Amino acid sequence: DVVMTQSPLSLPVTLGQPASISCRSSQSLIHSNGDTYLNWFQQRPGQSPRRLMYRVSNRDSGVPDRFSGSGSGTDFTLTISRVEAEDVGVYYCMQGTHWPRSFGQGTKVEIK
């Protein structure tokens, strides 16, 4: 099974400053069709998860452009260019290339 490893697990950030979350997979996430199925989800306190990014770097509708995704193969990054108060929550990466699907452990973003 593919293991997804996120770091850090806790990320205190200052409002207006950038933040980055790393996600590494134990196998390449390049599918046989050439696409890379690495998604990012945000879970605000008390809410359901919401998908932010799909296929590494594509923002979902309504996601602010301060969120960006990058990476390839086994190493991926979610970046928030300027953190706002509404960004507090837990962020998960998930691979959708291999069976079974798997999530990272989650990174808790909080305001300093």
Next chain:
Amino acid sequence: EVQVLESGGDLVQPGGSLRLSCAASGFTFSDYVMNWVRQAPGKGLEWVSLIDNSGGATYYAASVKGRFTISRDNSKNTLYLQMNSLRDEDTAIYYCAKDLQLDVWGQGTTVTVSS
């Protein structure tokens, strides 16, 4: 608006059974793969199961294989999860999520397994 709405969560004893439902609206249900994902109290997300758009192919996490069965009724726009031989460790919020890459999630339904 594209929505999915879970129901059926309850308190059940170890060894018991429960069936969850997920009602879909705002999209052509029969065109999409559907998933179940769960979250134990204070823990992260765990993918549980997926069913293809016709119901002909299903996939399961090792932790539930042989105990849980995913199914769908495209005439009712509804996804199901039949859970048998429930264990304490199955206690979680269960979410349904649309599509191969989980683009839309419901609010979840809570399953508690306890004597």
